[in-house]
Amino acid sequence: MSAQTGGAARFVGASVKRREDPRLLTGGGQFVDDVQLPGMLHAAFVRSPLASARIASIDTQAALAVPGVVAIFTGADDFPRLPPWWPSEANVPAQHPLAIEDVRFVGDPVAIVIAESRYIAEDACELVDVAYEARTPIVDYRAAGEEGAPVVHAELGTNLVAEMASPPDPALEAAFAGSDHVFKETIKSHRYAAVPMETRGFVASWNKAGGELTVHMAGQAPHVARAYFALSLGLPEHAVRVIQRDVGGGFGQKAFQARDDMAVLHAAMRIDRPLKWIEDRQENLTAATHSRHEQITIEVGVNNDGLLQAIRLDHVLDAGAYPAMPAEADPGLVAAWFPGPYKVPHFGFRNVQYYTNTTARGPYRGPWLIETTVRETMLDIVARGIGMDPAEVRRRNSIQAADQPYQLHSGIVFDRVSPAETLEQAVEMAHYAQFREEQAAARAEGRLLGIGIASYIEPTAFGGGRSMGIEAATIRIEPSGKVTCLMGLGSYGHSVETTMAQVVADELGVAFEDVTIVQGDTASAPVGGGNLGSRSAVIGGAVAGMSARKARAKILDLAGHLMEAAPDDLELVDGVVSVKGSPASSMALTEITQVAYNGADRLPEGMEPGIEETTRWSAPFVTHSNATHVCMCEVDRNTGLVKLLDYVVSEDCGVMINPMVVEGQISGGVVQGIGGALLEHIPYDADGNPLAVNFKDYLLPVADLIPEIRIGHIVTPSDTPGGHKGAGEGGTIGGVAATVNAVADALAPLGVTITEQPLSPSRLLALIEQASA
Amino acid sequence: MSRQQVEMTVNGRVHAGEVEPRLTLVDFLREDCALTGTHTGCEQGVCGACTVLVDGEPMRSCLMFAVQADGAQVTTIEGIGGGREGLTPVQQAFMDNHGLQCGYCTPGFIVTVEAFLRDTPSPSDEQIREALSGNVCRCTGYQGIIAAVRQAADQLAAEARS
Incomplete structure (x- = not known):
């Protein structure tokens, strides 16, 4: 148990029932496909039916003539190429939101059709006439390095992504030679996928006059996504707001933005209406990521x-x-x-x-x-x-x-x-x-x-000073004494609205019911790394606790001043500050917050009004x-x-x-x-x-x-x-x-x-x- | 495409409208009735996320057209618990046993289980697993869901006895 727990540890360690459940059990969750905006249009993709081909031509005339079709974008519309996620030493090809000249896998996005309904968009997709010149694909990765194998990205001149090896080690060879037995096998892992029950999805709304892009999405890391969108779209970071309320699983697949995701956002910025894209299951199994091969x-x-x-x-x-x-x-x-x-x-x-x-x-x-x-x-x-x-x-x-x-x-x-x-x-x-x-x-x-x-x-x-290893929590003791904790997490089922509230309630010394966790929205939360890499309890829990302790210290300082007691002699339990050992001498948290927000003249010399504390912390490696x-x-x-x-x-x-x-x-x-x-x-x-x-x-x-x-x-x-x-x-x-x-x-x-x-x-x-x- | 008149009672309220014959029931419920608690998972009737009751029977609303439910009584997750009476024993049991995580498949499970326990008041563990096997959950590993159905079944059986 944490050595520095503020109040008694009543919630951490207990199987507290989930705060998230009542809304999800009664149909009150808000997943991205539940977002309806006035005038919203719908997107569907034309995807390559071939594993490798040159695109000879794309004819969108018949599709554009379908009543209800608003726009169709293809590679010719010059959506800017995707910036790299992370620096890498590997051979990396250019990534364009929509295929330009070549398609490289079955499911490769070729065109995005925008229409009044998803039904119409899919009708029109059928009418987009793409002429392909098929090529021999390379499908077996074990043969992809062979002389004469078809090359996936011609610009790279090779299928090699990267190679790494430990240095030659004579001691290793000697150890094998000296072993009583040496066993050797080739163990294969097959291709399968994360398959979240909710597929990928976006509702993007571009306010041209205000220069603001709002993106509701099924994601895992709102701030990371926001930074990437801003970079990709050429927008200032603060002009992009990413919101994810409830997300139906991700398991890694929603932690990164793929080419088709970016095509949706570029398209949204070229039309004057909000745009929704909800991936269907076939797309998810075809064109979202695969793993483990x-x-x-x-x-x-x-x-x-x-x-x-x-x-x-x-x-x-x-x-x-x-x-x-x-x-x-x-x-x-x-x-x-x-x-x-x-x-x-x-x-x-x-x-x-x-x-x-x-x-x-x-x-x-x-x-x-x-x-x-x-x-x-x-x-x-x-x-x-x-x-x-x-x-x-x-x-x-x-x-x-x-x-x-x-x-x-x-x-x-x-x-x-x-x-x-x-x-x-x-x-x-x-x-x-x-x-x-x-x-x-x-x-x-x-x-x-x-x-x-x-x-x-x-x-x-993972920590080590990089973005994924740094997290912040802002704790605001509201004027009413209720507690709001703002975090840059992006839960897709992790229960952080419950677990983080357990940590905060204990560290502050208030009731679990009096703490609410706000996450999944870049407009409210401090910059954070989201939910991936098994990090939310370790890093999120740590900063939530640290911020709560800071807020508690300020509450006790102010209470000490008001009660004419040394803060060290006070304790905060169940939302009541009292002198240790003499509970009769006490003040309710709400009385203290009233002074903090509405009685600046009663604050001690030099104390800022309000009680709002942020901690940002870099986790160990x-x-x-x-x-x-x-x-x-x-x-x-x-x-x-x-x-x-x-x-x-x-x-x-x-x-x-x-x-x-x-x-x-x-x-x-x-x-x-x-x-x-x-x-x-x-x-x-x-x-x-x-x-x-x-x-x-x-x-x-x-x-x-x-x-x-x-x-x-x-x-x-x-x-x-x-x-x-x-x-x-x-x-x-x-x-x-x-x-x-x-x-x-x-x-x-x-x-x-x-x-x-x-x-x-x-x-x-x-x-x-x-x-x- | 020619449109067709459709009228159905959803959670006790009449919803009428003109729809394309190809409009699925799940889209009618979500878009036309604004009842977004019913979710689409696979669009081919395998995962069970879109399960609703049509005239009392659990149906995959992604496999039905809205016009096929013309004149029917439809119950969605919004029509089960959650009002002034609070959660139903089934919903409460899911909460007690951590039978949900992301919650996306949950409405389909709740609707399925409500109908199952109505028709099979004292199920064996075997029957519970079988009844749940038409619904896919990707988060829980089914442990909490199976425990929840057991709890709800035992509670409902005890209530029926008393």
């Missing part, structure tokens, strides 16, 4: 005692045509964090990524999670190879409390993490030994039961959380169907503000991991056509697949104010690997090794049949 060839040197000696990775990644993240981000995380919770004396890596004629790679909850999937599935392959139980291999290699601070090869330091503890708690909660007995009995009957473990240490809440997952399943050998029997998570996200919310984040994350391991997949055919662009082909996990998820907590506070660690992404990070390991363990008696997902019934059946052939 990559592979790692891993070599592991290990001794007979199970101790890891050396690991080498060769990581190849599919960037798609217009990757959303800078090239350094995901590979950098994989390379720097890979050994994770285990002590590995020698480590080497190489990463290479290529452009392809496919949908862009973008961030999705734990964008680097192949790091965990590959490490944990490989550990099970190693364990089977040396004849040791997978739990025991992990136990022997795990970083212990006594090893910390523990420095990785990359310079990253693990401190205040508990991988050995979560491993033991998870194994115990899963009744691991008992399951092994049941498994042996089941195997004797020919049934395929499996149990899989996955551990990880997760970098959360990174805050690590960690967890161990255990998944148990049975595979039907006749159908290949996986039945999940039980799922256990032991996690350490430090001090929990609201355990109910933390467990919700974990469960939701785990199920996204299970979905990725078993169901979700967007395959492409050889011509570059995506084959799962609706919910009949793109399978999502539903309730009857999911077992009860049991969660245990180890609490090792971080060294940040409040002691919180990020909890947003971990569920997914462990979810893929634990599920894959459970299935692999079930099939182990058949001698099957799993190196590819999703583990669909057809894939498993093929493996089972192969094994028995």
Whole structure:
């Protein structure tokens, strides 16, 4: 618990019910598609049906003649190219909102049609006549670096996005040579997507006379979006207002602005009426970002005692045509964090990524999670190879409390993490030994039961002085004594209206009901980094608490003056200031705020009227959380169907503000991991056509697949104010690997090794049949 | 496109208008009736976000045309709880058990569950999971939703006994 809690900690640590719920349960939420402005027009996109082609001509005449069509913009309308998000050393092509000359993936935006209704806009899209000259696309990223492969961006002359590698290390080679065993596998991750239930969307309104652009959007980081819009549109930053009230999920996909997003805003500025664009589901699965398409060839040197000696990775990644993240981000995380919770004396890596004629790679909850999937599935392959139980291999290699601070090869330091503890708690909660007995009995009957473990240490809440690591909160004690806290967050389901109010109420010493959190609006909130990177509790919680303490100090100073007492002798509890130990001598907060706002003559010398405090804080480089997952399943050998029997998570996200919310984040994350391991997949055919662009082909996990998820907590506070660690992404990070390991363990008696997902019934059946052939 | 007259009772109020025959029920409810609590998730009847009651039966309003609901009694999320009586036991159970996060799929779940518990007053856990499996939630991992339906079912059964 925070050492400096102002009042008693009554709310932090309690599963307070959510402030957000009553409106969302009764249809009172306000999502972007619910915004209706007078005179609002609707946009729809004409998108490329081909993976690679030259645009010979675009004829919009027939479309423009449709009654209700207001305008059509194409690449010829010269919307300015997108500025880069972040500086990058990679080979980066020009990005234009609408395709100019070339289309580079199926779904590439070619034209935007503006009409009186979405129905009319879609009618007109059908009539936009685009003549394409098809070219051979490059679809397979593993072939994109080959001599003679079609080049996605001719201006770059290569499909290579970027390449990075650790320096040659003779000690690494020697460690492999000296290991009792060396195992090598290529483990592939397939292409799937974040799939928020609410797709992307905007309502943009350009006030030409006032020079103001208002953007309602389904986003994750309002201020970050505002800065990017201003830069892209050539507007002063304060002339752009970004508003996001309720947002229906994002998981990374809404954290960045893509080409079609910018086309909507440019179009809105060229017409005199508000413009709405709501992506449909097919567009979302075709043209919003995809994720996780990559592979790692891993070599592991290990001794007979199970101790890891050396690991080498060769990581190849599919960037798609217009990757959303800078090239350094995901590979950098994989390379720097890979050994994770285990002590590995020698480590080497190489990463290479290529452009392809496919949908862009973008961030999705734990964008680097192949790091965990590959490490944990490989550990099970190693364990089977040396004849040791997978739990025991992990136990022997795990970083212990006594090893910390523990420095990785990359310079990253693990401190205040508990991988050995979560491993033991998870194994115990899963009744691991008992399951092994049941498994042996089941195997004797020919049934395929499996149990899989996955551990990880997760970098959360990146700081280090960059924008994402800096956050502010402004606390205003209103004249009535009620409390408003303004924050630059951008919740898309994170419960920050509840959790941040818990922190503020405790630190101030007022009732939870008297605190309201305002976020998701650049006009009211101080500049902030939004909701991404598992940062809102760690960084948001810290600054909310700091600002509350400042406000509390001022309240006590003023009260001390009015009550003729030393501020140090006063306490603020439940909205009442009283002398410690003599509650009879007290003042209600409302009396104090009345003086602060309406009685300047009664203020002490030099005190400003009002009570409004802001803290801006730069978080440390990174805050690590960690967890161990255990998944148990049975595979039907006749159908290949996986039945999940039980799922256990032991996690350490430090001090929990609201355990109910933390467990919700974990469960939701785990199920996204299970979905990725078993169901979700967007395959492409050889011509570059995506084959799962609706919910009949793109399978999502539903309730009857999911077992009860049991969660245990180890609490090792971080060294940040409040002691919180990020909890947003971990569920997914462990979810893929634990599920894959459970299935692999079930099939182990058949001698099957799993190196590819999703583990669909057809894939498993093929493996089972192969094994028995 | 020729327009057609349509009239239906939505949450007890009559809504009449002239619409294109191709107008979906969900768009009619959201745009013409200004009832934006019903959400569109997939536009092909898979995700269940747009579920409403048509003459008491849960229907995917993205798969129905407004003209098909001519003369029908329609109940949307706005017609369930939230007024002076507060939340229904089902809505309260979702709140108690953290059965929602972003809330986008939630109206579809609430409508589905209200109808399910009306028709299946004492469901088994198996029946609950099956009943929920026509709705997709991307945030919760279903844990809170399943617990919420159990709580609401138990509460409604207890109320029916007393």
